[in-house]
Amino acid sequence: MLKYIGKRVLLMIPVVLGISFILFTIMEFSPGDPARIILGDYATQEQVDELREEMGLNDAFLVRYGRYVLNAAQGDFGKSYRSNSPVVGEIAARFPVTLKISLMAIMIAVLIGIPVGIISAVKQYSFADILSTMAALLFTSIPAFWLGLLLIMFLSVQHHILPSVGSDTWKHLIMPSLSLAAAQMATIIRMTRSTMLEVIRQDYIRTAKAKGASSRRVVFHHAIKNALLPVITTVGLSVSNLLGGALIIENVFGISGLGTVMVNSVKSKDTPLLLGSVMFAAVVAGFVNLGVDVLYTYVDPRIKAQFVKKTKRQGAGT
Amino acid sequence: MGEHLLEIKDLYVEYVTDDAHVYAVNGIDLFLDRGETLGLVGETGAGKTTTALSILKLLPEKVGRIAKGSILLAGTDVTAASEAEMRLLRGETVSMIFQDPMTSLNPVLTVGDQIAEVLQLHKKYKDKAGVEARVDEILKMVGLPPERKQDFPHQFSGGMKQRIVIAIALACEPLLLLADEPTTALDVTIQAQVLALMNELKQDLDTAMILITHDLGVVAQTCDRVAVVYAGEIIETGTVEQIFSGDRHHPYTVGLFQSIPDLKKKTRRLHPIDGLMPDPTDLPSGCKFHTRCPKCAQVCMERRPKPWEEDGHIIRCHLFAKGGPEA
Numbered sequence: 001m002l003k004y005i006g007k008r009v010l011l012m013i014p015v016v017l018g019i020s021f022i023l024f025t026i027m028e029f030s031p032g033d034p035a036r037i038i039l040g041d042y043a044t045q046e047q048v049d050e051l052r053e054e055m056g057l058n059d060a061f062l063v064r065y066g067r068y069v070l071n072a073a074q075g076d077f078g079k080s081y082r083s084n085s086p087v088v089g090e091i092a093a094r095f096p097v098t099l100k101i102s103l104m105a106i107m108i109a110v111l112i113g114i115p116v117g118i119i120s121a122v123k124q125y126s127f128a129d130i131l132s133t134m135a136a137l138l139f140t141s142i143p144a145f146w147l148g149l150l151l152i153m154f155l156s157v158q159h160h161i162l163p164s165v166g167s168d169t170w171k172h173l174i175m176p177s178l179s180l181a182a183a184q185m186a187t188i189i190r191m192t193r194s195t196m197l198e199v200i201r202q203d204y205i206r207t208a209k210a211k212g213a214s215s216r217r218v219v220f221h222h223a224i225k226n227a228l229l230p231v232i233t234t235v236g237l238s239v240s241n242l243l244g245g246a247l248i249i250e251n252v253f254g255i256s257g258l259g260t261v262m263v264n265s266v267k268s269k270d271t272p273l274l275l276g277s278v279m280f281a282a283v284v285a286g287f288v289n290l291g292v293d294v295l296y297t298y299v300d301p302r303i304k305a306q307f308v309k310k311t312k313r314q315g316a317g318t
Numbered sequence: 319m320g321e322h323l324l325e326i327k328d329l330y331v332e333y334v335t336d337d338a339h340v341y342a343v344n345g346i347d348l349f350l351d352r353g354e355t356l357g358l359v360g361e362t363g364a365g366k367t368t369t370a371l372s373i374l375k376l377l378p379e380k381v382g383r384i385a386k387g388s389i390l391l392a393g394t395d396v397t398a399a400s401e402a403e404m405r406l407l408r409g410e411t412v413s414m415i416f417q418d419p420m421t422s423l424n425p426v427l428t429v430g431d432q433i434a435e436v437l438q439l440h441k442k443y444k445d446k447a448g449v450e451a452r453v454d455e456i457l458k459m460v461g462l463p464p465e466r467k468q469d470f471p472h473q474f475s476g477g478m479k480q481r482i483v484i485a486i487a488l489a490c491e492p493l494l495l496l497a498d499e500p501t502t503a504l505d506v507t508i509q510a511q512v513l514a515l516m517n518e519l520k521q522d523l524d525t526a527m528i529l530i531t532h533d534l535g536v537v538a539q540t541c542d543r544v545a546v547v548y549a550g551e552i553i554e555t556g557t558v559e560q561i562f563s564g565d566r567h568h569p570y571t572v573g574l575f576q577s578i579p580d581l582k583k584k585t586r587r588l589h590p591i592d593g594l595m596p597d598p599t600d601l602p603s604g605c606k607f608h609t610r611c612p613k614c615a616q617v618c619m620e621r622r623p624k625p626w627e628e629d630g631h632i633i634r635c636h637l638f639a640k641g642g643p644e645a
Contacts, residue, residue: 203416210376210416211486212406213439215401300425300426305470
């Protein structure tokens, strides 16, 4: 098991390298001069040239990229061009808000999505099922930013229930989390419903009924665990989606989280900050998915067996 | 009358879907006494499994329904019983060994838990220790080491899974065991073991059994009585002797036996029954076998034959009706 986790962590390195290279290239080809942006419109050309030399911007592309990677490998992700403070510090300051919104969103999505999906499947073609299927379709179709704007209009502007901008209290986080959660919730509802429908038609469910188990027991004891296996994977993928969605939602609600950092660093050609924050998000997503896969082995004995067998055989052999 | 453990009278079961109306069981009568084994023989799709599921009242929801008839099981009318009453019967009074052992066990629960569940549901033991002891005992009875109760189904072979399915079915010592092709999914050596095991258990526990199969060899080996099912009807029933060595048979039964290779006779070809079983959504009128029957007469196409009976040997065929098919 530890070997497997180690392998997965090592596999993240090429992913992160790839991301950094692509971003570095894109930033290289996008217009604008970082030195000019730092110094402002009123600086003279000499001043700009001097700063470019100082920042090493005149070196060849691959030399600069190589330097960045070497420094990053040693934990130095550089300084933000704009604020001149270390990238790591910027991320550490901004990430907690994004994390809060994402966690709240995923909790809303899971706590509503899974039960609704199960009810929907168990009472197939009932009114509740039709309603939840329609709601799921609606929520996958609505863009998160539009839902965010609707929420602001309704809850902040018209009824003054929740604050529309900022991230000072937990009240500020409700609407961003809701708008983020909607699409993921819809995916979870649909996934849970379809896997549950598949599971309750299995032979072992009939076996359970033939033992005299009540329908409640059949659903909760026999069906759910089997049905939730694929849902766990979906939840893992949702987390990566949420980090991407946060980018847009933070701008809608004026929250200065990791998403806002990314958008602003693109605008100001702040390559070190952009690379640092995107790589950080990628690593977080990678670890979440690794966590999901590890969790999987604890829920599904068939997958767990792939890791346990070896040791067991050794034990039997000696 | 009224003394039988199971008595099915004039049972009709239908499957209704949007595109088709399937007449799966069409007027089955049968009875079973304690400790007796009845073989239900017939082709795939003849309605054998449907009959068994009707006894458990576990027909596919919304689609399958008992259209007519009654099923009396240990004094309870199954067709009229509520879901709660049925739950008490299932597992304790009647249990079923399902056809495919590979899919009949829950992959995420240990086999020990799955055996214990039926005991807990019917509150056979007051404490956990009692349940565990019984699980060990039943596993030993089906020839599996009790230590393996912590293992999951995927860690067992097909034959072992079938033993576990049998263990679940027998855990509460039911009065009636419905065995739906318990050996079909197994290879021949395991088949013999499983049959021997079921015979042994039947003698030890005095359980009555309905053995569903299309293997006549298995029937001869294990059953007391046989019922031959064709297109949802029992066309011939009697003791194993009457069916296997009697001289009067339904033409379908004759055909069944002719399609089995005989080691003693030297024949170049087998004699299969011509044609296929009729489509259960569109059954022929009169005797349902008339489309394939070599002795078909005019009356066979018009009227459903009445049963002919002699010493409990019942044949539904116009050939044996009073005065023959011409009458």
